[in-house]
Amino acid sequence: MPARHILVINAGSSSIKTALFDDDLTEILRVEATGIGGTGAVKIGATTDPADLPNNAAALAAIFAALTQQGISLSSLRAVAHRVVHGGATLTAARRITPKIRQAIADCVPLAPLHNPHHLAAIDAVAALAPELPQCASFDTAFHATIPDVARRYALPDRPDLQGLQRYGFHGTSYASLVRALPRQIGTLPKRLLACHLGNGASLCAILEGQSVATTMGYSPLSGLTMGTRVGEIDAGAVLRLVGQLGLDETETLLHHQSGLLGLSGLSSDMRTLEQSDSPKAAFAIDHFCYWAARQAGSMIAAMGGLDAVAFTGGIGENSARIRNDILDKLSWMGNFPSYTVEAQEEIQIARDARTLLNADQREQE
Numbered sequence: 001m002p003a004r005h006i007l008v009i010n011a012g013s014s015s016i017k018t019a020l021f022d023d024d025l026t027e028i029l030r031v032e033a034t035g036i037g038g039t040g041a042v043k044i045g046a047t048t049d050p051a052d053l054p055n056n057a058a059a060l061a062a063i064f065a066a067l068t069q070q071g072i073s074l075s076s077l078r079a080v081a082h083r084v085v086h087g088g089a090t091l092t093a094a095r096r097i098t099p100k101i102r103q104a105i106a107d108c109v110p111l112a113p114l115h116n117p118h119h120l121a122a123i124d125a126v127a128a129l130a131p132e133l134p135q136c137a138s139f140d141t142a143f144h145a146t147i148p149d150v151a152r153r154y155a156l157p158d159r160p161d162l163q164g165l166q167r168y169g170f171h172g173t174s175y176a177s178l179v180r181a182l183p184r185q186i187g188t189l190p191k192r193l194l195a196c197h198l199g200n201g202a203s204l205c206a207i208l209e210g211q212s213v214a215t216t217m218g219y220s221p222l223s224g225l226t227m228g229t230r231v232g233e234i235d236a237g238a239v240l241r242l243v244g245q246l247g248l249d250e251t252e253t254l255l256h257h258q259s260g261l262l263g264l265s266g267l268s269s270d271m272r273t274l275e276q277s278d279s280p281k282a283a284f285a286i287d288h289f290c291y292w293a294a295r296q297a298g299s300m301i302a303a304m305g306g307l308d309a310v311a312f313t314g315g316i317g318e319n320s321a322r323i324r325n326d327i328l329d330k331l332s333w334m335g336n337f338p339s340y341t342v343e344a345q346e347e348i349q350i351a352r353d354a355r356t357l358l359n360a361d362q363r364e365q366e
Contacts, residue, residue, distance in 0.1 A: 005076075006354050007067075008347045010083040011122040013114060016059050020072065021351040031066050033059035042066055056118055060125045074130040081354035083173060083346065084119045085221070086112035087139030089164070094142065094353035096361070097123060097135040105137065111164065112220070114256070136354035143172030146211040151303060154219075169215035171197040175205050177349035178313050178342050186340060190309035194300050196293065197344075198323065199314035200228035200269060204293065206300035214303035216296050222255060225296060226289045228269035231259035233292060261285045271316045271323065290323060294330030301334065310339040318343060 004023040009016065014036050020029040032043045033053055040053035042062050053059045064074065074080070082097075088108040095101050102123060109116045119137075126135055144167075152167050174197045183189045193207040202225040206214040216224030226232045234255070242251040262269040264285035267277060271289075274282040301307045310331070312324050318341055328339055 004078050005072075006351045007074075007077050007080045008083070008350045008354075009080060009122050009126075010347070011056065011060070011118040013056075013118055016056065016063060016122070017347075018063055018067075019347040019351075020067075021348065023078070023355065025348050025351055025355070027347070029070060029072070031063050033063050044070065056121050057125070060122060064129065074126060074133055077130075077133060079134040079136055079354050079358055080126050081136045081138065081350045082119055082123060083140070083350055084137045085115035085140045085170065086168065087137075087141045088168075089166075091137075091139050092142050092145035094136060094138045094357060096357050097137055101137065111168070134358060136357050138173055138350040138353045140170045140172045141168045143176045144169030144205075144212045144215055147213060147215065151214045165219060167215070167218040169203070169205070169212065170217045170221045171201070171203050171205070172212070173346045173349050174313060174344055175207065175212065177345040178311055179207060179210050180349070181342050181345060182311055182340060185342065190338075192301075192304040192306050192308040194297055194304075194307055194310045196297075196310065196312045196317050196327070197314045198293070198312060198317035201230070202227045202289075202293070202314070202316070204296055204300050206303040208304045214300055216300070226264070226285075226292050227260040229257045229260045229262045231255045231263070233296075261289060264288055271320060275320065275322060286323070286326075290326040290330065293327050297327070297331055307334050307337055309337055311342050312339070313342045313344045315344075317341065
């Protein structure tokens with residue numbers, strides 16, 4: 001295997017997804033481990049095999065073994081590129097992973113306790129197996145570094161103990177890839193673009209002249225739109241009551257894993273299942289999803305001072321015409337504007353970030 005290939009790793013709590021790209025950013029192979037925490041599966045291309053995956057370490061080992069079976073060793077790669085959910089206030093662009101950058105990612109664990117530890121585990125696993133292999137990281141928060149302070153800051157006192165409590169925004173890799181892909185698709189990038197990343201996690205982004213100026217997610221990926229299992233918009237007073245009534249851990253589980261489409265429907269967090277159901281609660285969950293997407297779209301439009309186009313991406317955004325049309329109908333008060341569907345290309349964006357960093361380093365060495 002030529003040493004021009006980049007392996008992208010997206011390590012989560014229940015699944016780890018990897019994709020191998022050549023230097024032209026063409027996907028060569030995809031290997032995924034799902035069902036982590038029990039009897040899961042490893043998918044290589046179109047082939048799926050059951051596997052015992054008690055934890056993330058076992059899942060990573062299974063993925064590396066699968067790659068080896070395909071003739072791909074880590075030491076033969078040009079680099080490994082990681083998706084990292086939270087880069088905090090300092091990691092606002094893709095970076096080569098050094099001990100200092102690894103520590104900065106670790107420092108963000110309190111900001112993303114459900115995500116960053118898994119990214120660090122993957123980074124460390126690669127480093128243990130191939131110490132000399134370059135590793136890079138792309139941060140979901142980085143695209144939103146351009147949000148102005150008036151949109152970023154909560155109305156909290158200016159105190160040292162409250163530092164870090166601000167809106168960060170997420171899905172940045174998806175929005176960055178959309179900004180790159182849409183002009184290739186339609187020939188231009190609309191000046192005031194409402195971008196809708198709709199999937200199990202969902203958010204909106206106000207993109208003004210190619211830069212994020214507002215987004216619906218805030219301090220964590222929990223806020224904003226109704227999502228698959230996340231509650232989205234909720235009053236802080238209600239959260240305080242829940243903590244007093246249920247305790248911190250149970251409240252966290254409720255808001256992150258038992259709410260959203262799942263909580264409203266009592267059926268599923270999967271929009272496809274809800275669309276196929278004749279249950280009134282499933283219909284209400286869909287209405288809730290679309291209502292809040294359109295209502296918060298008004299806030300994004302205000303942040304841009306108007307609207308020139310809407311773009312949908314993500315699993316729901318790309319595949320559900322019903323959801324797209326419902327949201328667009330609710331935005332018809334804005335008058336006529338074009339809407340587009342853009343294929344999510346987050347892994348390609350992460351590989352592109354890594355290639356850019358590696359090429360820059362190579363030029364400096366020359």
